[in-house]
Each structure stands twice: as C-alpha cells, then as structure tokens.
Amino acid sequence: QVQLQESGPRVVKPSQTLSLTCTVSGGSMSSGSNYWSWIRQPAGKALEWIGRIYPSGTTSYNPSLESRVTISVDTSKNQFSLQLNSVTAADTAVYFCARESYGDEYGYFFDFWGQGILVTVSS
C-alpha cells in the first residue's frame, strides 16, 4: 500500500519561500506511470491543484501559481518537493501531496493522498 507523508516548516514569514517535501513509501515512485502532485486547501475552502511532476522531472503547473512554484523530484530518496516563493497570507492552507494514476479511460485521478500539512504564513 502506497503511503505519502508531507513534511516541512509549518510557519513561513510573508515574502519568504514555502518549502515542503513528500516522502513516498510502499513502492518506488519510478516503478509505474504515475505523476505526483501537490494540492492545497485553505481553511473551509475548496481544493486547488498546484502542479505535478513525473519521475523523469517533467512538470506541469497551475497557471495561477506558475510564476512562484517549483516542483522537483529525488527518486533516490523516493521524495518530491514543493517550493512556493514570495508567500502571502493568501497562501495559508493545508498542503497535500498525492499520487496520480491512469486507468482505462482518458485522464488521471488521485488515488493516494498524504494526510496534509497546515502551513501558516505569518510574521
């Protein structure tokens, strides 16, 4: 059973960089045709997809955040990471990492999620 676990600072100062890591266990990130995503959720609000990475390093980002986001991967550690620059209070949210899988029809779905980590932007 694949498991994902987010880690990183829970408080970030305004204008600084938010950095999170997702550690994958129960299977190799490189073994299938999965993408690995970051998703966030402000308190009481809906889910927002941030971006994703393939084990080869290919990335896609949400245009709403693209200018501030970098997602990277370290397959030797079975980890992928999120960096979000120039944060403001609007970036305060629970951040989830998730696995994207592909079935017998078009498109990917999120079949495994981390428990989420609350990151607060505050001075």
Next chain:
Amino acid sequence: EIVLTQSPDFRFVTPKEKVTITCRASHNIGSSLHWYQQKPGQSPKLLIKYASQSISGVPSRFSGSGSGTEFTLTINSLEAEDAAAYYCHQSSDLPWTFGQGTKVGIK
C-alpha cells in the same frame, strides 16, 4: 481552464435518504470526471473514477453517472458516516480543477 460547478453547496439529510449531487463542467470533458469524499481533518478519498467506475473498498451505495458536461454522484440510503464534503475533479485538460464542494450533513 475548465470550471466545475457543484450543486447544492449544502445538503442536510436524514439517514437512509437518497442524496444526489450534481457537477457541471464549463466544457465537454467526456468521462474524465472523478469524485472524492473528505471528512473533517482528513485528506480526500477517491470514491468514483471516470464518472461511473467504482473503486475497490468503497461501499456500493455510492454511484456516479454522466458524461460531457453534466455528472451526478448518488448516495443511496445515506448512513451517518457519510457526513462529509464531496468534490468533483476533472482531468480532461490541465490545469486539473475541482468543484467548490458539497457539504452533506445529517439531520
């Protein structure tokens, strides 16, 4: 980007009642629509993939239907443990997007 609009925003129901949640897409997304359940303090859980395909381990009272721009999640004979927020998600076109969510509460 593809906008997903769910209705209703809130629904309060009695146990054993049938619940229907609708998700409308701003563009034709075929069957690239998935449903998730999120209980307070937890991460989302996949309920239905590709509009109507069941997921192993998910109770059979959960079902999905639709294609193109209109989709439905149905909970037959609601149980107290089904109190949660439900989200639709499209993977037809990047960026992936979610509906605003439907909160289901128990009377």
